[in-house]
Amino acid sequence: xxxxxxxxxxxxxxxxxxxxxxxxxxxxxxxxxxxxxxxxxxxxxxxxxxxxxxxxxxxxxxxxxxxxxxxxxxxxxxxxxxxxxxxxxxxxxxxxxxxxxxxxxxxxxxxxxxxxxxxxxxxxxxxxxxxxxxxxxxxxxxxxxxxxxxxxxxxxxxxxxxxxxxxxxxxxxxxxxxxxxxxxxxxxxxxxxxxxxxxxxxxxxxxxxxxxxxxxxxxxxxxxxxxxxxxxxxxxxxxxxxxxxxxxxxxxxxxxxxxxxxxxxxxxxxxxxxxxxxxxxxxxxxxxxxxxxxxxxxxxxxxxxxxxxxxxxxxxxxxxxxxxxxxxxxxxxxxxxxxxxxxxxxxxxxxxxxxxxxxxxxxxxxxxxxxxxxxxxxx
Amino acid sequence: xxxxxxxxxxxxxxxxxxxxxxxxxxxxxxxxxxxxxxxxxxxxxxxxxxxxxxxxxxxxxxxxxxxxxxxxxxxxxxxxxxxxxxxxxxxxxxxxxxxxxxxxxxxxxxxxxxxxxxxxxxxxxxxxxxxxxxxxxxxxxxxxxxxxxxxxxxxxxxxxxxxxxxxxxxxxxxxxxxxxxxxxxxxxxxxxxxxxxxxxxxxxxxxxxxxxxxxxxxxxxxxxxxxxxxxxxxxxxxxxxxxxxxxxxxxxxxxxxxxxxxxxxxxxxxxxxxxxxxxxxxxxxxxxxxxxxxxxxxxxxxxxxxxxxxxxxxxxxxxxxxxxxxxxxxxxxxxxxxxxxxxxxxxxxxxxxxxxxxxxxxxxxxxxxxxxxxxxxxx
Numbered sequence: 001x002x003x004x005x006x007x008x009x010x011x012x013x014x015x016x017x018x019x020x021x022x023x024x025x026x027x028x029x030x031x032x033x034x035x036x037x038x039x040x041x042x043x044x045x046x047x048x049x050x051x052x053x054x055x056x057x058x059x060x061x062x063x064x065x066x067x068x069x070x071x072x073x074x075x076x077x078x079x080x081x082x083x084x085x086x087x088x089x090x091x092x093x094x095x096x097x098x099x100x101x102x103x104x105x106x107x108x109x110x111x112x113x114x115x116x117x118x119x120x121x122x123x124x125x126x127x128x129x130x131x132x133x134x135x136x137x138x139x140x141x142x143x144x145x146x147x148x149x150x151x152x153x154x155x156x157x158x159x160x161x162x163x164x165x166x167x168x169x170x171x172x173x174x175x176x177x178x179x180x181x182x183x184x185x186x187x188x189x190x191x192x193x194x195x196x197x198x199x200x201x202x203x204x205x206x207x208x209x210x211x212x213x214x215x216x217x218x219x220x221x222x223x224x225x226x227x228x229x230x231x232x233x234x235x236x237x238x239x240x241x242x243x244x245x246x247x248x249x250x251x252x253x254x255x256x257x258x259x260x261x262x263x264x265x266x267x268x269x270x271x272x273x274x275x276x277x278x279x280x281x282x283x284x285x286x287x288x289x290x291x292x293x294x295x296x297x298x299x300x301x302x303x304x305x306x307x308x309x310x311x312x313x314x315x316x317x318x319x320x321x322x323x324x325x326x327x328x329x330x331x332x333x334x335x336x337x338x339x340x341x342x343x344x345x346x347x348x349x350x351x352x353x354x355x356x357x358x359x360x361x362x363x364x365x366x367x368x369x370x371x372x373x374x375x376x377x378x379x
Numbered sequence: 380x381x382x383x384x385x386x387x388x389x390x391x392x393x394x395x396x397x398x399x400x401x402x403x404x405x406x407x408x409x410x411x412x413x414x415x416x417x418x419x420x421x422x423x424x425x426x427x428x429x430x431x432x433x434x435x436x437x438x439x440x441x442x443x444x445x446x447x448x449x450x451x452x453x454x455x456x457x458x459x460x461x462x463x464x465x466x467x468x469x470x471x472x473x474x475x476x477x478x479x480x481x482x483x484x485x486x487x488x489x490x491x492x493x494x495x496x497x498x499x500x501x502x503x504x505x506x507x508x509x510x511x512x513x514x515x516x517x518x519x520x521x522x523x524x525x526x527x528x529x530x531x532x533x534x535x536x537x538x539x540x541x542x543x544x545x546x547x548x549x550x551x552x553x554x555x556x557x558x559x560x561x562x563x564x565x566x567x568x569x570x571x572x573x574x575x576x577x578x579x580x581x582x583x584x585x586x587x588x589x590x591x592x593x594x595x596x597x598x599x600x601x602x603x604x605x606x607x608x609x610x611x612x613x614x615x616x617x618x619x620x621x622x623x624x625x626x627x628x629x630x631x632x633x634x635x636x637x638x639x640x641x642x643x644x645x646x647x648x649x650x651x652x653x654x655x656x657x658x659x660x661x662x663x664x665x666x667x668x669x670x671x672x673x674x675x676x677x678x679x680x681x682x683x684x685x686x687x688x689x690x691x692x693x694x695x696x697x698x699x700x701x702x703x704x705x706x707x708x709x710x711x712x713x714x715x716x717x718x719x720x721x722x723x724x725x726x727x728x729x730x731x732x733x734x735x736x737x738x739x740x741x742x743x744x745x746x747x748x749x750x751x752x753x754x755x756x757x758x
Binding site for chain 1: 433434466468469638649652656657671676681682688690
């Protein structure tokens with residue numbers, strides 16, 4: 001240890017009680033003394049991503065949320081529906097930290113040269129427990145941001161950028177030449193538009209509002225289909241014929257959208273087919289569900305032949321599959337393009353205590369495009 | 380040609396008119412003179428499999444079926460719903476033969492030694508157009524049945540046996556150690572029970588009636604779950620814990636069953652999990668839909684984490700994937716065990732003209748276990 005001791009810091013905690021109650025609170029935790037290869041990061045920016053909400057809310061019905069505690073130490077409680085509670089048994093009565101990713105300044109470092117070299121640097125981290133004032137982390141797990149990058153600019157270096165890059169890589173690995181993305185006006189969706197423009201990959205964007213069509217076209221998207229339009233299926237089929245996309249990444253999960261995409265892919269393939277195939281097109285059509293914005297059941301009409309698949313897609317298993325060297329290449333691309341391709345925008349920047357207000361929960365909990373929060377735990 | 384000329388023979392035809400009418404009929408066709416490497420098979424047995432009905436009925440609503448023609452040359456017409464008709468465009472106004480597989484006696488042969496060697500032999504064929512009195516076929520495509528096997532015994536040598544073997548092979552290839560099968564009391568299901576007993580593969584059978592539970596237990600099945608029982612989900616979860624099955628083959632397709640299987644797999648995996656995983660079990664759970672006995676939409680509640688997949692499964696792409704040598708090994712196993720593991724049973728044996736009666740269509744068209752027809756085109 002060559003740097004000053006950091007005392008205590010606040011950390012956001014999520015607790016699922018076996019009685020079926022969720023409790024969110026702030027607790028004061030001792031900041032550890034970093035080991036030789038570790039650093040202490042003063043977290044200054046951590047986004048609330050849809051992928052954080054599962055752990056944070058523990059399946060609770062947030063319309064039942066109640067506020068208590070004080071302004072500085074707010075407490076939120078909410079009830080967890082009985083049918084969901086079962087799947088939470090593994091975390092009963094354990095107070096868990098949250099926050100997948102974030103960025104901050106290295107304010108203390110262990111004695112190893114690698115750790116010492118990070119002192120004063122702005123770094124991004126994917127490691128959990130980022131909704132906290134301080135985070136102890138292995139030096140090797142810190143992504144050093146280019147000179148002049150602020151923690152706010154680097155807060156979303158991993159989840160959205162690597163997911164967007166992972167979609168394009170998955171498309172290539174599985175032998176497709178173009179892709180479809182839903183909820184495409186999101187931060188992640190806009191990154192994907194920029195990646196595909198840069199890499200020359202044809203992309204079909206699916207959104208739900210006309211203003212989102214215009215937003216995506218304004219940043220260069222060529223194919224944008226509005227799922228709320230009466231001629232959505234025709235729009236989508238035309239875009240699939242034009243691009244040849246046979247793989248899709250769906251953030252909504254529930255409802256008919258995943259099945260509609262497969263139906264339109266099949267229609268697009270059959271339009272150019274040379275002869276009747278009794279089991280439908282023999283070209284494999286794939287939809288990966290990577291989110292659950294729409295909580296209703298997924299409904300498939302199965303009018304898309306037999307060569308199809310639907311499945312879950314997650315970033316971590318994808319990174320494991322491609323291996324550490326390939327994953328590191330993706331991370332370095334993100335760092336290099338953090339102010340352009342991978343720039344994020346947020347609706348509000350809030351301190352930890354404001355994350356635990358009913359008003360904020362109703363806002364960021366809706367997971368709607370344009371309601372994205374950034375936490376500054378030291379703000 | 381060294382053998383007698385065969386004149387004409389009847390062939391069952393299915394025709395989808397662009398006007399939306401299905402027409403089934405019998406036509407007299409000239410039996411070709413076999414080329415050097417071809418033989419003429421007098422077809423004596425061809426099953427009506429679920430996989431034949433798609434081509435046969437062309438998506439028509441068979442409750443609208445009307446009979447006309449004569450007793451010897453019956454004609455059936457039925458209307459095709461508008462939403463299905465589109466997908467039939469590739470076969471509009473083309474009279475197509477039907478019948479995936481069957482068996483018969485070689486009654487004429489081309490001059491090649493391979494063809495000549497088959498004269499008089501009982502052979503099984505997977506080649507389409509088997510609902511006919513005569514079928515011209517390449518000698519190399521004929522599976523010679525063991526001495527003493529009748530065409531009726533060898534009629535179902537391919538579709539069900541290779542599908543059942545293909546399920547076990549797919550399970551192995553994709554790294555699972557046990558499997559689930561639905562509609563498990565079918566001919567195919569009974570074969571699968573026998574294969575799994577013989578090969579020591581744990582199998583979970585899902586049926587819909589208590590008498591089917593007893594039927595499968597009587598042939599040695601260890602795990603049989605009744606989807607109609609109020610405690611079906613508990614039954615299934617217990618069987619999944621006991622077997623460790625993480626792959627399923629579902630013949631029903633529609634409704635909630637595929638999703639229920641994934642839900643129970645996840646519950647079984649979590650029961651033995653050591654720590655809470657926020658995205659659910661990391662073990663991949665797979666359901667392949669290989670049939671459509673239940674025509675309603677597939678409904679998935681997605682309460683089974685993120686490591687899951689659902690997709691179509693078909694025999695032909697599977698055989699292409701494993702390659703000709705492996706496929707031939709499977710065929711030889713079927714021929715060797717055709718009277719034991721791969722024995723089929725039929726409810727009725729009918730001549731071609733009886734396939735085209737309203738009564739028969741209502742019966743075999745229901746695709747219910749115990750309503751299986753065998754056609755003897757020369758009966």
